Amino acid sequence: MGEFVVFLFAGLTVGAINALTGLGLLIIYNVTGVINFAQGDFVMLGAMGTILFAGPNGGPHRLPLAVAVIVTVAGVAAIGGLVERAVIHPRRGKGPILLLMITVGLSLVIEGVVLIVTSSQTYGLRNFSAGGPLTVFGGEVSRQSLWVYGVTALVLIALYLFFSHTRSGKAFRACEINPLAARLVGIRPSRYWTYAFALAAGVSALAGAAIAPVTTATYNMGLPLALDGFVAWVLGGLVSPVGVVLGGIGLGVAQGMLDGYLPTALLPYSGAFPFLVMVVVLVARPGGLVQLLPNRRV
Amino acid sequence: MTPVFEAIDLNKSFGGVAALQAASISVEHHRIHALIGPNGAGKTTFFNCVSGHQQPESGKVLMNGVDVTGAPPYRMAELGMARTFQNVELFPAMNVLDNVLVGDHLEISEGPVAAMLRLPRHRRSERRARSRALAALERTGTAQLAHRLAGELPYGSQRLVEIARALVGGPSVLLLDEPAAGLTAGEADILRELLVAIAAEGSAVLLVEHDMRTVMALAEEITVLDAGRVIAVGPPGQIQANPVVIAAYLGVGAEESGEVAGS
Amino acid sequence: MTRSLGAPEGTARDGSGRSPLKKVLVRGADVLRGHRDGLAPAAGMVVLGIGVLTMPAWLPATGFLTLTDGVLAGIYTLLGIGMVLLLGYTGQLALTVNASYGIGAYATAILTVDDRIDPWLAMLVGIVVNIVVALALAFPLFRLQGHFLAVATLGVALMGYTVFEAAPVTGGSNGINGIPTLSIGSFHFVSDMAWTYLVWVIALAALLACRNLVTSHFGRAMLAVSGSEAAAESSGARPFWIKTLVFVVAAALSSVAGSLYASYAGFVSSSSFDLTLTLTLLVMVVVGGLRSLWALPFGVLGILALSAALQTYGPSVIPATGSDIPIVGYGVILILFLLVVPGGLASAGRWCAGQAGRLVARVAATPATQPAGGLYGTASSESRP
Numbered sequence: 001m002g003e004f005v006v007f008l009f010a011g012l013t014v015g016a017i018n019a020l021t022g023l024g025l026l027i028i029y030n031v032t033g034v035i036n037f038a039q040g041d042f043v044m045l046g047a048m049g050t051i052l053f054a055g056p057n058g059g060p061h062r063l064p065l066a067v068a069v070i071v072t073v074a075g076v077a078a079i080g081g082l083v084e085r086a087v088i089h090p091r092r093g094k095g096p097i098l099l100l101m102i103t104v105g106l107s108l109v110i111e112g113v114v115l116i117v118t119s120s121q122t123y124g125l126r127n128f129s130a131g132g133p134l135t136v137f138g139g140e141v142s143r144q145s146l147w148v149y150g151v152t153a154l155v156l157i158a159l160y161l162f163f164s165h166t167r168s169g170k171a172f173r174a175c176e177i178n179p180l181a182a183r184l185v186g187i188r189p190s191r192y193w194t195y196a197f198a199l200a201a202g203v204s205a206l207a208g209a210a211i212a213p214v215t216t217a218t219y220n221m222g223l224p225l226a227l228d229g230f231v232a233w234v235l236g237g238l239v240s241p242v243g244v245v246l247g248g249i250g251l252g253v254a255q256g257m258l259d260g261y262l263p264t265a266l267l268p269y270s271g272a273f274p275f276l277v278m279v280v281v282l283v284a285r286p287g288g289l290v291q292l293l294p295n296r297r298v
Numbered sequence: 299m300t301p302v303f304e305a306i307d308l309n310k311s312f313g314g315v316a317a318l319q320a321a322s323i324s325v326e327h328h329r330i331h332a333l334i335g336p337n338g339a340g341k342t343t344f345f346n347c348v349s350g351h352q353q354p355e356s357g358k359v360l361m362n363g364v365d366v367t368g369a370p371p372y373r374m375a376e377l378g379m380a381r382t383f384q385n386v387e388l389f390p391a392m393n394v395l396d397n398v399l400v401g402d403h404l405e406i407s408e409g410p411v412a413a414m415l416r417l418p419r420h421r422r423s424e425r426r427a428r429s430r431a432l433a434a435l436e437r438t439g440t441a442q443l444a445h446r447l448a449g450e451l452p453y454g455s456q457r458l459v460e461i462a463r464a465l466v467g468g469p470s471v472l473l474l475d476e477p478a479a480g481l482t483a484g485e486a487d488i489l490r491e492l493l494v495a496i497a498a499e500g501s502a503v504l505l506v507e508h509d510m511r512t513v514m515a516l517a518e519e520i521t522v523l524d525a526g527r528v529i530a531v532g533p534p535g536q537i538q539a540n541p542v543v544i545a546a547y548l549g550v551g552a553e554e555s556g557e558v559a560g561s
Numbered sequence: 562m563t564r565s566l567g568a569p570e571g572t573a574r575d576g577s578g579r580s581p582l583k584k585v586l587v588r589g590a591d592v593l594r595g596h597r598d599g600l601a602p603a604a605g606m607v608v609l610g611i612g613v614l615t616m617p618a619w620l621p622a623t624g625f626l627t628l629t630d631g632v633l634a635g636i637y638t639l640l641g642i643g644m645v646l647l648l649g650y651t652g653q654l655a656l657t658v659n660a661s662y663g664i665g666a667y668a669t670a671i672l673t674v675d676d677r678i679d680p681w682l683a684m685l686v687g688i689v690v691n692i693v694v695a696l697a698l699a700f701p702l703f704r705l706q707g708h709f710l711a712v713a714t715l716g717v718a719l720m721g722y723t724v725f726e727a728a729p730v731t732g733g734s735n736g737i738n739g740i741p742t743l744s745i746g747s748f749h750f751v752s753d754m755a756w757t758y759l760v761w762v763i764a765l766a767a768l769l770a771c772r773n774l775v776t777s778h779f780g781r782a783m784l785a786v787s788g789s790e791a792a793a794e795s796s797g798a799r800p801f802w803i804k805t806l807v808f809v810v811a812a813a814l815s816s817v818a819g820s821l822y823a824s825y826a827g828f829v830s831s832s833s834f835d836l837t838l839t840l841t842l843l844v845m846v847v848v849g850g851l852r853s854l855w856a857l858p859f860g861v862l863g864i865l866a867l868s869a870a871l872q873t874y875g876p877s878v879i880p881a882t883g884s885d886i887p888i889v890g891y892g893v894i895l896i897l898f899l900l901v902v903p904g905g906l907a908s909a910g911r912w913c914a915g916q917a918g919r920l921v922a923r924v925a926a927t928p929a930t931q932p933a934g935g936l937y938g939t940a941s942s943e944s945r946p
Binding site: 101 | 648652654701702704705707708709711712713715716717719720723724726727733836840843847879885886888889890891892893895896899900903
């Protein structure tokens with residue numbers, strides 16, 4: 001039992017990270033139709049930024065953590081909006097593949113800049129709250145993992161409230177549903193491309209800050225995160241935030257169980273599992289696994 | 299005489315709205331047949347269902363009496379059907395000649411290895427295809443555009459090039475979706491002469507067209523579609539006088555029949 | 562492509578009454594401006610051939626490139642051809658190149674280590690395995706459109722990489738050592754110079770064959786599929802088969818590249834087949850020009866040179882960045898090309914040649930010989946250098 005719970009919590013933590021990256025992908029995709037290859041790099045920027053402002057683990061503290069997180073999230077959101085203006089905007093309407101390739105370039109540039117600044121070193125971050133791991137259902141879970149779950153829940157609720165209860169959130173949805181009609185009522189869809197990138201970058205940066213104490217941060221941590229985010233996003237059916245969160249968590253837990261219970265001979269292959277699931281889902285059920293749920297209007 | 303092409307009782311709906319309800323048509327060799335109807339009557343859906351781009355929910359499509367219902371577009375092309383699209387689907391990054399050569403794809407039978415090695419027989423069939431393509435461009439009056447990029451052409455020229463692409467393989471059934479839309483008067487004249495000539499050579503021509511003058515001048519048979527149903531079939535004279543057709547076009551109770559009579 | 566259309570008879574005759582020098586100039590101007598299609602492949606072959614023959618002289622002279630880069634450039638060119646055909650001509654971003662490259666390399670490595678079978682035969686086995694795998698993958702994958710194909714193929718690529726890393730038979734990251742080199746008769750390919758020539762003979766032959774393919778009805782169908790699948794299909798071209806054909810050709814070429822790499826290096830490990838390879842190739846192909854086979858070697862060499870220069874001189878400018886430093890350049894180059902020169906070096910070269918041609922034509926003082934429907938400025942399915 002205790003072992004199972006440990007695997008479960010490990011899977012939940014990975015799953016929450018998947019979900020947060022997947023949410024970023026979803027926000028951008030829903031508004032712009034772009035698949036953002038650089039989404040994981042926004043997570044990396046969030047982690048690196050927080051470490052930069054709060055001071056790396058073991059070193060002297062700089063800003064209080066809360067302030068560092070807020071400054072970082074705002075900064076990364078601004079970077080997201082700026083890069084959209086700079087490199088995505090000029091090629092709008094030139095087809096999804098070209099835009100995808102531009103985001104590949106974007107990912108390489110972000111990694112490159114961070115590589116130069118950090119000299120490819122790995123940095124850690126102090127835990128958000130002090131104290132040892134808690135024991136739940138006979139298994140241990142670190143306090144930082146709880147923070148990661150909390151941030152995921154918070155982001156999901158905030159996005160839900162934003163999209164369904166605020167004017168600008170509704171304008172976002174109008175752009176994704178019908179850009180022409182949105183323009184007729186005075187919403188400029190092109191501006192929402194920038195907002196979508198900023199929002200997605202901000203969400204990912206928050207995720208990065210929350211996971212930094214668990215995963216540590218290096219300049220090239222983004223791509224693997226983005227890949228798992230893709231899987232979460234595909235599992236969740238591409239358009240539903242709840243679906244993406246469920247997809248991400250399901251994937252993380254399944255991965256955690258595989259890593260825990262797979263026979264040793266097969267263990268090296270477990271890394272292929274998420275991608276196998278993703279390819280099968282894309283080919284067999286393009287609407288994602290969420291469509292299997294009885295009420296799919298989630 | 300068996301019709302070269304027949305569609306029987308096609309049904310198709312989108313999200314519960316019936317786009318086609320038991321719509322039928324029968325087209326013969328040497329004939330120009332027009333499909334008309336008010337906006338939203340289902341003409342383009344009808345085209346898509348017979349060319350394989352959409353699947354009818356029920357009904358039959360026959361080519362030369364053989365059931366080909368549900369065949370994909372390339373199969374219909376193999377059976378001798380060619381078509382154009384309402385919104386002109388040229389390949390913008392290719393030049394005009396290459397666009398037309400795509401329409402001749404099935405006439406070049408050599409495999410990829412022959413193409414890679416540029417075997418003499420492949421060169422010969424490319425050369426023959428090239429002269430057929432130029433001839434098709436000649437017939438549509440666009441030969442002088444052969445080396446222009448298709449995406450750069452004015453709309454009317456694009457339509458004519460698309461017709462050349464449909465024509466080049468020598469189809470037995472030619473479906474044209476609003477071929478005269480956007481053409482200049484001169485281009486429309488070329489088009490009319492061309493369609494008469496194609497029919498004279500034996501092909502069946504089926505066109506969707508809004509320009510009533512073109513329809514009445516060319517078509518030997520007209521099928522009128524309204525709200526997905528065929529409401530009348532007959533030669534132009536009968537159709538112009540048909541009260542059901544007039545009502546469909548002008549709304550019930552309207553008196554001006556001049557619109558349909560076309561002038 | 563027949564020459565009569567690209568260069569109407571009138572073009573040549575215009576210079577007939579003039580001095581031989583002027584005739585040459587007029588002809589030269591026509592070639593430069595792209596009015597003489599038929600000469601393009603010959604010219605491309607000559608330029609590339611001379612460039613390759615002289616590689617032992619000019620590669621080391623750069624100070625940061627070696628003949629090893631010459632061999633690698635040939636291998637990357639073989640890999641890049643598949644990407645040009647798939648992405649540039651057919652409009653399909655399929656990212657499985659690292660997997661097919663790996664299958665080829667491991668086929669050679671596993672089958673030839675300890676001299677089990679002849680390396681050429683092993684290369685053939687790799688090709689066959691790759692073709693079978695490509696066919697099996699094509700059926701599910703090409704049901705997907707646009708960037709979903711990219712995401713799904715990325716998944717397949719990563720699965721492939723995981724298998725290369727995990728399977729006992731590949732040796733994972735420890736790799737396989739002691740792979741014998743290739744030989745023809747009693748001649749063993751040992752020196753870098755011999756390898757450069759061998760790899761480039763194969764690469765240029767593949768370029769020529771694929772150039773023939775893209776100027777045939779298959780090439781037109783490929784461009785048609787990337788332009789409008791609906792119209793391609795109603796013209797009788799089957800998008801699924803066209804995509805599958807190109808996918809299989811790409812896999813076979815990658816397989817050859819992988820086998821050559823394994824025999825050349827004598828050692829393979831999983832790290833050669835990760836996503837970095839795919840991304841590097843993407844940058845090379847974009848730099849050369851997505852729709853140009855002839856410009857591909859220039860994109861490949863350009864990026865190899867950039868990478869080598871950054872690794873040679875980078876650390877003195879930006880300290881402590883290690884061997885990862887080339888990615889800094891890759892990202893910037895990729896974005897710059899996509900935004901500013903989406904046609905790559907090919908379109909830049911074509912533009913320069915056109916300007917030069919205009920200049921030569923003016924020097925020859927002939928009235929501008931724009932043939933009816935002149936080819937200049939159009940992009941036919943022909944790719945001109």
